[in-house]
Amino acid sequence: MSFFASKNTKFRTKGLKFDSVGLVTGLVLLIMLPALVQSNNYILQVFTHALLLASLALAWNILGVSGSISLGHAAFFGAGAYCSAVLSLEYGLSCWLTIPLAGLLATGLGLIMDLICLRLRGAYFALATLAFVEIPRVITDNWDELTHGSLGLVGVPGLPSLSLGTWSVDFSSSITASYYFVFAYSLVLLGLVRFLFNSNLGLAFQAIREEEIAAEAVGIPANRYRLLALLLSAYFTGVSGACYAHLVRYIEPGLVYGLHFSAIPMIFAICGGRFTILGPAMAALIIYPLDQFVFHPLLPAGHEFLYGVVLIVTVLFLPAGFWGSLRKVS
Amino acid sequence: MTILQLQKVSKTFNGIYALRNINFTMNEGEIVGLVGPNGAGKTTLFNLISGQLKPSSGKILFEDKDITGLKPHTVCKLGISRTFQSSRPFPEMSTLQNVLAGQVFGKGFSLHTRPEDEQAARELLDVVGIAHKGETLAGDLTLSEQRRLDLARALATRPKLLLLDEVAAGFSPVLVKQAIKLINRVRERGVTLLIVDHFLNLSLKVADRLLAIDHGEKIAEGSPNTVMRNRDVLHAYLGLRHQDEKDY
């Protein structure tokens, strides 16, 4: 079975019972998590990071459904992280402003990437993304005045606070608050992705992915839609990067432009189901906690081998991704 | 009324002429058969008209608008659609979704599929005779059904000019008859047709006019009878055998 053309996977979720039940259960569990674990900070932090990775996987997948595989999405993540960190730290701007702005910077980066990679497809596009991430990384690493280079940025402001009338919440005040911030963001992104994929844009992305020449012949401008997918994907990856910066409050080039944030969201998207809506998020919420709770204690160094194994197994045996394969059954 | 004009259109690949100095006019509402042996340049001509390739020289005018070198999706939006020699459905989409793609994007763009779009798509599936396969994945259709899906999808873009590439290749006489009925139904919808038929079994029966090319050059033009009696055409198909040039 071909890995990049999974058979019998209905692209549109037309209210499959399986999907709805899974989704609702998952949401309820996630909302109640802090209560369920009695605010155990460690568990909450793991799931906060899992949700952030889920948002990254969803964002990556926006590009993925149009047929492109990006191995260097950390370019957008890191750019977003640094943009928001620098703007809020050095210029004192509110995170509610810097986070969306960070997304825009990442989008600009995506525009540059598109100009370079316009005619590239498949393997050559993937290789280009592999190289592309080095550029913002090295620039950030060397721009000492702005970014403190390889020393990293310390003391990045925390997540913002929200005041609605008399009620206000500071999302940086506790792990639980941060958790709900990231959860809300992921949920919004999930809704957006669902809207996107179920609309005619999703149809266009699928057409381009499956038969670009035929898509052009029926009036779909492939390059334009591919660009749109890239820009949307870059934007939300950048926003996630910004959230990350305010979450952990310390960033350095090697980390935010590193393989961890390029590879792992991609792996979640592919293993979860590249042509599904929920798959990437599901994979993130299952595999990451598995990695942290089970494998990390066993193998403090090298526990991330799990992601390599998961990817290899998916490519060889489960081309539709885990979620995609499950839906084949129902 | 003239709908399509080719003026001195040529196409070279690495210095070799695939098409040389083609001059041709089509009128609204007619069915023209593009005939010629293997490698004559028929599909190349299609590719030039529909925008997959750019002419090396010459002009192509559609409804008096210069469309030379425009991209396929622009050409489609202007009113020219085509089918492909080997059918290219979107394999993981349902048959209905395939046609919907043409319906939604052929002339404009709407964010959501409207009921009218779905209705129109279903109607087209009915016209080509695969309405019962609406929910089947396009990749699972038989070859004949895929060909008809290609046609339905192309029709969904509401073309004024439709280019059919080898629509009846490999068809038995029964299927050819069905194809002829289909083509006449398409004509009734007011679509002008340019049909490529390598085997002649279709074009001779439906075309008002024939255009014969060989080795990239126009060798005859006129009514089917006239063209099929033309010496050069007979030579091209039956007589003096030339080395088959690679079909680009």
Next chain:
Amino acid sequence: MWTTALVSGISLGSFYILIALGFALIFGVTRNFNLAHGELVVFAGYVSYWLWKVLAWPFVLTFPAAILATLFICLGLQRLFARLYEPQELNSIVLSFGMAILIQNTMLFWFSGDYRLIRIPTLSQGLRVPGFYLSYGQLTLLFLSLTVIAILYILMYRTYLGKALRATIQDKEAAAQAGINVAVMGTLAFCLGAILIGLAGPLYGCTHYLYPSTGHQVTLLAVTITIFAGVGRLGGIILAGWILGLAESFAVILCGASWREMVAAVLLLTLLAFKPRGILGKGEQ
């Protein structure tokens, strides 16, 4: 200063050629991109390091051991690649990307993230010639790389086996029809690739710091050189390696060492933007 840059550029470039050859060979014959290539080089370096440091083997003897270890892994990789369907190139990228992560973490587990170096004292001494300075390490790299390249050249262009390999690289189907067993050619390519990696690894380990995540950089080098050369041109790879080595040397002198890592990336992106089939490669219709 400029002559030093020139010399170190050629020396480094020759080493890059050695590194890239394995990758290019495997890609040329089997159309599989092996993104775990860099990790394999580093792994071979680690094997050599371990034997030299822990078991106190003479450095020279670690080469065959590193080759054997790499051979074992490469043949396993070949089995996995063989199970992939179309599109071969893209699928191989994703699969080998997973392998890279696996190998990287294995190395992290065995050796931790500390920087390791095979310290051969003689290598850091060098020749002082009027105009520039050349360390024995650089000399060794240059000499060994050129020797291997020469041997490979003889193999590829002067033997029947090489001819069969080149035929498979140019057109797999035609080669198969000419009676060449392309499956065996594939295995041969992986074996040769493994040997080249096994040679490059220990050399890498005595001239660069070994740490698990450095494989990524090495892979990028190999990819850039291979794409530059186009498919199946030994001459192109030699040219590309030297150009890359010189570009990096000059970049270090002009902008500083911290910009070195961007050179290969910029070169690759420029290539892909304008000539995806390589500078010397023919365009595929």
